[in-house]
Amino acid sequence: MREPDSHPKGHIMPSYNRASLRFARGDGAWLTTTEGDTYLDFGSGVAVNTLGHSHPKLVQAITDQAQKLWHVSNLYEIPEQEALADRLCEASFADLVFFGNSGAEAAEGMIKTMRKYHASHGHPEKVTLIGFAGAFHGRTLAALAAAGNQAYLEGFGPAPTGFVQAPNFDIETLEALIDDTTAGILIEPIQGEGGVRDVGTDFLRALRALCDKHNILLGLDEVQCGIGRTGKLFAHEWAGITPDVMAIAKGIGGGFPLGAVLTTRQVGAVMQPGTHGSTYGGNPLACRVGSAVLDTVLQDGFLAQVQDMAIYFRQHLARIIDENKDIFTDLRGAGLMVGLQCVVPNMDVVTALREAKLLSVGAGENTLRLLPPLNIEKTELDTALAAIETACEALRANQKGDAS
Numbered sequence: 001m002r003e004p005d006s007h008p009k010g011h012i013m014p015s016y017n018r019a020s021l022r023f024a025r026g027d028g029a030w031l032t033t034t035e036g037d038t039y040l041d042f043g044s045g046v047a048v049n050t051l052g053h054s055h056p057k058l059v060q061a062i063t064d065q066a067q068k069l070w071h072v073s074n075l076y077e078i079p080e081q082e083a084l085a086d087r088l089c090e091a092s093f094a095d096l097v098f099f100g101n102s103g104a105e106a107a108e109g110m111i112k113t114m115r116k117y118h119a120s121h122g123h124p125e126k127v128t129l130i131g132f133a134g135a136f137h138g139r140t141l142a143a144l145a146a147a148g149n150q151a152y153l154e155g156f157g158p159a160p161t162g163f164v165q166a167p168n169f170d171i172e173t174l175e176a177l178i179d180d181t182t183a184g185i186l187i188e189p190i191q192g193e194g195g196v197r198d199v200g201t202d203f204l205r206a207l208r209a210l211c212d213k214h215n216i217l218l219g220l221d222e223v224q225c226g227i228g229r230t231g232k233l234f235a236h237e238w239a240g241i242t243p244d245v246m247a248i249a250k251g252i253g254g255g256f257p258l259g260a261v262l263t264t265r266q267v268g269a270v271m272q273p274g275t276h277g278s279t280y281g282g283n284p285l286a287c288r289v290g291s292a293v294l295d296t297v298l299q300d301g302f303l304a305q306v307q308d309m310a311i312y313f314r315q316h317l318a319r320i321i322d323e324n325k326d327i328f329t330d331l332r333g334a335g336l337m338v339g340l341q342c343v344v345p346n347m348d349v350v351t352a353l354r355e356a357k358l359l360s361v362g363a364g365e366n367t368l369r370l371l372p373p374l375n376i377e378k379t380e381l382d383t384a385l386a387a388i389e390t391a392c393e394a395l396r397a398n399q400k401g402d403a404s
């Protein structure tokens with residue numbers, strides 16, 4: 001007996017709702033379907049295609065490396081991995097890097113490192129990670145337990161223990177959750193999937209002080225907001241603080257699967273041989289692409305340009321929200337990590353935008369995300385703004401149609 005399903009002919013596990021679009025080519029911020037239709041891509045593969053599609057430097061890095069060496073495993077020294085780690089550490093708080101292949105893997109690595117740190121310092125009882133309601137750290141069981149979203153844990157048996165969530169971004173509520181078993185705090189400086197919620201620089205500074213006071217670790221999940229997305233290389237730089245551990249992925253690979261755990265020397269040093277691993281993690285191919293992404297993002301003036309484009313885009317979005325209060329209520333996020341909170345169902349807006357040839361991504365709290373490539377041009381922002389206005393008119397016409 002067969003259950004009815006939504007893809008009766010296909011062999012792809014039905015874990016995603018997919019728009020019926022098939023893309024054949026990408027060029028900068030533009031995607032072309034197999035039918036020859038073009039779309040402006042403000043989803044960037046969910047904050048992944050930092051430099052758009054087919055960026056010549058990334059194409060060159062990957063083809064050059066592909067002709068030399070793809071993979072050798074972490075049984076050997078990998079110069080391309082060392083070069084990328086050097087670059088990441090030079091540009092951040094970090095002294096040590098562990099490479100993996102995804103955001104969830106980076107979040108897991110961060111969680112394990114935070115616990116191991118205390119165990120190695122004579123406190124094996126310090127295992128509890130305090131996260132936040134609305135967080136997202138990926139789809140592995142520990143990452144799901146850390147975020148505590150019951151809908152995502154449902155049906156998957158017992159969740160790993162040692163995780164609690166603060167209900168809001170209030171420092172006193174948070175401090176009340178800290179006890180002798182607390183290993184650290186886990187937070188996205190800007191919640192992505194949760195609805196582009198910026199926790200704010202004051203809160204990040206208060207978190208740093210709280211962690212220092214209680215001798216616990218601050219772990220940041222910058223998988224989505226990192227690598228230039230907010231106009232600084234890492235979002236926490238806006239607060240002038242540094243974490244003890246940080247997970248990155250998405251933007252660092254520019255479209256190639258790559259993630260990493262960054263730590264201070266003291267914290268990362270506990271991950272001795274045998275404690276953790278990843279077969280593909282940091283292979284030469286991935287690391288060459290990662291270095292090419294960083295080379296570009298760290299070029300003089302690149303992040304300043306991201307900030308300029310973000311100011312321009314946000315000014316016009318604020319105007320559009322003002323003119324379409326029946327559709328949008330709030331502009332969120334920082335830099336080119338843009339959230340538009342909707343009045344109408346957010347996925348209706350995503351659909352209307354798609355019909356206006358602009359790709360966006362849904363998020364929590366009835367928000368949609370606009371995540372253009374970081375090298376987006378002003379004319380492309382204008383095209384996107386026009387598409388958003390077109391979508392608003394279409395949504396309004398539909399509502400009138402429904403009412404009559």
Ligand SMILES: *Cc1c(COP(=O)(O)O)cnc(C)c1O
Pocket residue numbers: 101102103104105107136137138139188192193221222223224225249250
């Ligand atoms: C997407 C995301 C993850 C998970 O990344 P995957 O590559 O899908 O495993 C983790 N944390 C944050 C903040 C994310 O946005």
